[in-house]
Amino acid sequence: MSDRRNISGGSPYEPKLGYSRAVVKGDWCFVAGTTGADPDTKAFPDSVLDQARNTFATIKRALDEAGFSFEDVVRANYIITNAAYMEEIIPALSEVFGEIRPAATMIVAGLVNPAMKIEIELTAFKG
Secondary structure: OEEEEEEOOOOHHHHHHHHOEEEEEEEEEEEEEEEEOOOOOOOOOOOOOOOHHHHHHHHHHHHHHOOOHHEEEEEEEEEOOOOOOHHHHHHHHHHHOOOOOEEEEEEOOOOOOOOOOEEEEEEOOOO
């Protein structure tokens, strides 16, 4: 019997693109790249800080469903579309990871929708 559990975020893109919001495998939880749409309205705010906070809210829902928390996060990958956004998202990063301090990478790259300014991917471990 497999110990794999797929967590859906409810996005219509998950079945179309063949991915899950998160996958739990044993003591690990892998959270897919998540962008900053408002979790309820699905609209992208203009502020990259607001997008970062929305991203963390969506991720928190997936972690909660998976039985994990931000305290379990050991790796964070951040993609921003403009290097200047790094300074703007510091409050959101500090609110979530100020004391946890996972290993992290930040990359500047384009995202598939011009309204998207940030994407965050996390790995969590309970062991």
